[in-house]
Amino acid sequence: MAAQGRAAVGHESDARPHHTSRSTYLRQCRADDNQIDQDELFDCHVNNCENRDMHPVVQEEVSGCGIAACAALAGLSYADARRTANRIGIHAEDPTLWSDSAHVRTLLSTLGISTAQEETPFVSWQSLPDKALLAIKWHLEGGKPFWHWVVFVRQGEDTFVLDSKKGLKSPVRRDFGRMKPKWYLEVPTG
Incomplete structure (x- = not known):
């Protein structure tokens, strides 16, 4: 489907070596940042379907x-998501990010990718939607919440x-009893 969608909007076929990210490959082909951003956003849109397997992304900064x-939700690397975040004024060093x-x-x-507009209090793992951002390790520092x-x-x-x-030993966790979510944002799947 992604290859068909890419052809339908005029994207060239993806001839990069298997180990090279698409954005790295486009830079090597001398694409400018705007072309790379548009290509990544197109790939996110095409790949963000309800049956897409989710894969972990490890943060590269302490507060990332x-x-x-x-x-992870967009199917991007950390570096690609960070670059997009930085372009719109979001930086991992900003404590308001968490x-x-x-x-x-x-x-x-x-x-x-859309999300629910309001945080929903966590009740149980069974009651969660199929995809959600969870706030775990919720605590107060100087009267301000962090998670x-x-x-x-x-x-x-x-x-x-x-x-x-x-x-972590593995970024894919199933130790639900150890995680203590405070609330979540639903991410619609479809």
């Missing part, structure tokens, strides 16, 4: 969990959380 969660959901909503919207962003995914009978934290 929101960017990594967006990258103390306010507006930045993550804005980045996802830029990537062509760690993760992505909850239900694909058929399989349920898991994609956690971008670097030090």
Whole structure:
């Protein structure tokens, strides 16, 4: 489907070596940043279908969990999502990235992904929608709330959380009893 969609809008076929990201390949072909951004947004739109397998993205900065969660939902690398975030004024160093959901909503919207407008209090794992951004490790610092962003995914009978934290044995988590979500943002699947 992606190849058909790419041809339909005039994208050239993807002839990059298997180990090279599309954006790296386009840079090597001397594409400008605007062409690369448009290509990534097109790929996000084409690949963001309800049956697409979700893959973990590990954050490259201590406070980059929101960017990594967006990258996982969009099917991008961390570097590509970070570059898009930086272009729209979102930076991992900004503590409001993990103390306010507006930045993550804005980045996802830029990537062509909608989310619920309001946070929904977490009740149980069974009551979660098929795809959601979860706020875990919620705590107060100086009276201000902070949390760690993760992505909850239900694909058929399989349920898991994609956690971008670097030090984990595996970024795909199923230890639901250890995670303590405070609330979530639904990410519609379709």
